[in-house]
Amino acid sequence: MERTLAIIERDLRRFRRSTALIAMSLIMPIVQLVVLGYAFGGNVRGLTLGVVDQDRGLQAVHLREMTGAVAANAKTFSPVEYHDMGQAVTALRDGRLNGVLAIPPGFSRRVLEKNDPRVALIEDNTDGFVSASMAATMAGLVSASSMPPPSSQRVPATTSLDVVEVYPYVPYIQYLLPGSIVMSIFMMVMIGGGIIFIDDKSRGLHEGYLVTPITRLELILGFNISGAIKAVLAGLVLMLIGSPIAGVPHPYEPLRLLRLFVVICVTSVALVSMMFLLMVRMTDPLLPRALFGVLNTILYFPSGAVYPQAAFPKWMRAIAIVDPFTYAVHALKSVVLKDVGFAAISGDLLFLSVFAAAAMTGATLLFKRTL
Amino acid sequence: MNAIEVRKITKRFGTFTAVNGISFDVGRGEVFGLLGPNGAGKSTLIRMLTTLVIPTDGTALVDGADVTRDPNTVRRAIGVIPQAMTSDLELTPTENLLIFAKLYSVPRERRKRLIAELLEAVELTAWADKPVKMLSGGMRRRVEIARGLVHSPRIFFLDEPTTGLDPVSRTAVWEMLRRIKSERDLTILLTTHYMDEADKLCDRIAIVDHGELKALDSPMRLKANVPGQNTLDASFTNAPVDWRERLARLPGVDGVTEDGNIFRLKSNSGPATTMALMSTAAEVGVTVDSLSVQSTSLDDVFVHYTGRQLRDALQDPSPADRMMYRPR
Numbered sequence: 190m191e192r193t194l195a196i197i198e199r200d201l202r203r204f205r206r207s208t209a210l211i212a213m214s215l216i217m218p219i220v221q222l223v224v225l226g227y228a229f230g231g232n233v234r235g236l237t238l239g240v241v242d243q244d245r246g247l248q249a250v251h252l253r254e255m256t257g258a259v260a261a262n263a264k265t266f267s268p269v270e271y272h273d274m275g276q277a278v279t280a281l282r283d284g285r286l287n288g289v290l291a292i293p294p295g296f297s298r299r300v301l302e303k304n305d306p307r308v309a310l311i312e313d314n315t316d317g318f319v320s321a322s323m324a325a326t327m328a329g330l331v332s333a334s335s336m337p338p339p340s341s342q343r344v345p346a347t348t349s350l351d352v353v354e355v356y357p358y359v360p361y362i363q364y365l366l367p368g369s370i371v372m373s374i375f376m377m378v379m380i381g382g383g384i385i386f387i388d389d390k391s392r393g394l395h396e397g398y399l400v401t402p403i404t405r406l407e408l409i410l411g412f413n414i415s416g417a418i419k420a421v422l423a424g425l426v427l428m429l430i431g432s433p434i435a436g437v438p439h440p441y442e443p444l445r446l447l448r449l450f451v452v453i454c455v456t457s458v459a460l461v462s463m464m465f466l467l468m469v470r471m472t473d474p475l476l477p478r479a480l481f482g483v484l485n486t487i488l489y490f491p492s493g494a495v496y497p498q499a500a501f502p503k504w505m506r507a508i509a510i511v512d513p514f515t516y517a518v519h520a521l522k523s524v525v526l527k528d529v530g531f532a533a534i535s536g537d538l539l540f541l542s543v544f545a546a547a548a549m550t551g552a553t554l555l556f557k558r559t560l
Numbered sequence: 561m562n563a564i565e566v567r568k569i570t571k572r573f574g575t576f577t578a579v580n581g582i583s584f585d586v587g588r589g590e591v592f593g594l595l596g597p598n599g600a601g602k603s604t605l606i607r608m609l610t611t612l613v614i615p616t617d618g619t620a621l622v623d624g625a626d627v628t629r630d631p632n633t634v635r636r637a638i639g640v641i642p643q644a645m646t647s648d649l650e651l652t653p654t655e656n657l658l659i660f661a662k663l664y665s666v667p668r669e670r671r672k673r674l675i676a677e678l679l680e681a682v683e684l685t686a687w688a689d690k691p692v693k694m695l696s697g698g699m700r701r702r703v704e705i706a707r708g709l710v711h712s713p714r715i716f717f718l719d720e721p722t723t724g725l726d727p728v729s730r731t732a733v734w735e736m737l738r739r740i741k742s743e744r745d746l747t748i749l750l751t752t753h754y755m756d757e758a759d760k761l762c763d764r765i766a767i768v769d770h771g772e773l774k775a776l777d778s779p780m781r782l783k784a785n786v787p788g789q790n791t792l793d794a795s796f797t798n799a800p801v802d803w804r805e806r807l808a809r810l811p812g813v814d815g816v817t818e819d820g821n822i823f824r825l826k827s828n829s830g831p832a833t834t835m836a837l838m839s840t841a842a843e844v845g846v847t848v849d850s851l852s853v854q855s856t857s858l859d860d861v862f863v864h865y866t867g868r869q870l871r872d873a874l875q876d877p878s879p880a881d882r883m884m885y886r887p888r
Binding site: 191192194195196198199202203206207392393394396397398399400401402403559560 | 614642650
């Protein structure tokens with residue numbers, strides 16, 4: 190055991206003095222959390238809507254006033270009046286407008302006659318997020334303008350849907366936080382574990398170990414425990430810094446911190462084991478660097494860290510099923526966003542533990558005590 | 561019992577034979593050198609003896625233990641300085657030695673004193689707590705030497721200990737090794753491709769080329785076995801036409817070559833040939849403009865046994881020497 194501790198001590202002493210490595214491993218996930226969190230999480234604002242009123246009736250004026258109200262409050266778009274439909278569409282195609290609201294002649298009369306009144310929204314649909322946001326706002330606006338006047342009946346005759354949200358509002362940056370914690374663990378495992386492991390091997394440092402009486406098991410334990418300690422530290426730092434940045438309510442509640450700590454530990458061991466399995470027979474120092482980008486993409490994005498897995502095609506869901514990130518992200522989301530207990534994440538922890546055991550067994554079988 | 565006994569040891573990597581049936585013994589307290597060009601098989605041989613590479617065939621006993629059957633006993637008995645600088649650059653010499661003291665299970669109460677003694681022996685006490693990355697190449701090599709001795713091994717393996725060092729650092733490392741050897745009961749096996757290093761440090765030298773043992777003896781005897789123990793280079797004024805033939809008839813001369821104005825005489829008796837040359841020149845009225853007498857060097861020995869100069873003998877690296885090597 191003393192020899193295992195010596196390997197761990199050596200690795201951690203080196204790590205403590207590699208400030209650039211620590212900074213790089215932690216800064217990237219934090220930057221990603223903040224940039225992606227605010228870039229994807231905010232409401233669409235400041236669009237320009239052309240309004241062509243060919244009706245000029247009372248109901249049309251009412252609709253135009255409502256677009257003005259949106260501009261003053263939600264600021265989704267600001268209306269610009271056009272008198273000619275052709276000019277408005279040209280402006281849309283030139284990119285000066287994001288959409289055109291066309292109010293056809295006779296609109297007000299049809300509203301009063303209750304004779305299928307219609308308006309049109311002509312959209313620049315090259316940006317799905319922008320066009321969906323504008324369509325949703327306009328749909329709400331048209332629906333509100335068509336509401337019947339207050340009824341004298343005590344009970345409404347139509348069915349209505351009341352949505353009840355179980356949890357407080359979750360901004361996107363909070364949704365992203367669990368993925369960023371897993372990413373910080375992965376970065377540390379990759380840079381502080383995989384790349385350094387191969388660099389040390391190619392520099393001949395492992396020869397120094399192999400000529401001592403250290404056993405195969407002691408050596409493997411030393412490499413993996415030191416890697417897991419570094420990964421846990423990275424995950425904890427991101428959890429402690431990222432939670433207040435993302436606005437997690439009561440970020441330092443002790444019981445939740447304990448559950449997060451357990452998930453981070455199990456995730457770290459699983460990812461370190463996976464990395465050791467990948468690196469155990471590798472000798473080319475360039476390979477882990479090339480592998481880094483590929484692994485980052487195929488593990489991070491299918492995990493549901495940035496987008497719900499329900500939206501994925503079948504082949505991507507198949508990757509997600511065997512992806513350890515999926516279970517780590519799910520467990521962390523459950524604890525961070527829902528504050529659940531261990532029972533709710535036991536399946537995730539079980540998968541990660543089995544994954545770690547399988548990867549470590551494979552790596553141990555492949556590990557050679559000689560050159 | 562010898563410190564090292566090697567019998568017909570062979571290592572093949574696929575179809576490439578890096579070491580081919582080499583046998584030799586190294587006595588206790590001896591400094592034994594493996595001399596050969598890069599890729600000759602020296603590093604593969606030393607790696608087999610230090611349990612890093614498993615032999616394909618043959619046996620090797622190190623401190624009485626078989627390298628294949630009982631590698632852990634071998635590992636406890638040996639100290640190894642690999643060819644590459646393998647100390648942690650971010651750690652201090654003290655920390656590097658401390659980690660290895662733990663890896664070798666040196667008792668806690670002995671570690672501090674032992675490390676201080678070793679750092680003093682390699683003259684690094686003043687640098688004990690500076691990061692290794694601040695030290696020069698020669699100092700880093702001395703850290704490695706101290707590290708290899710941290711568990712008081714009985715046999716010390718050094719794979720090209722001075723490769724890449726400047727002449728001053730090389731001399732310092734030699735002096736250090738001589739002093740350490742004189743203070744401890746240590747057997748040393750080193751590989752080198754520097755003739756002067758092998759000549760100055762080793763009690764016996766094995767010349768290795770293309771994975772085979774070409775010669776094995778003390779430096780003195782190896783040189784004595786080479787015809788023409790001395791080389792005389794001389795230039796003359798007023799030399800007669802048959803001067804070369806006259807020089808060839810001088811006592812002890814094995815052969816004469818002419819390179820411009822310089823005559824080179826191979827002699828098995830330098831002093832006798834020199835005396836005869838001076839008296840013959842005086843008799844004939846030839847003026848000796850310059851004369852130098854050189855002893856046979858290990859370079860001559862290497863040429864004699866391998867048929868080529870050591871510096872010309874660049875070979876493809878073996879797979880064990882260059883893990884990244886891929887034949888084109």
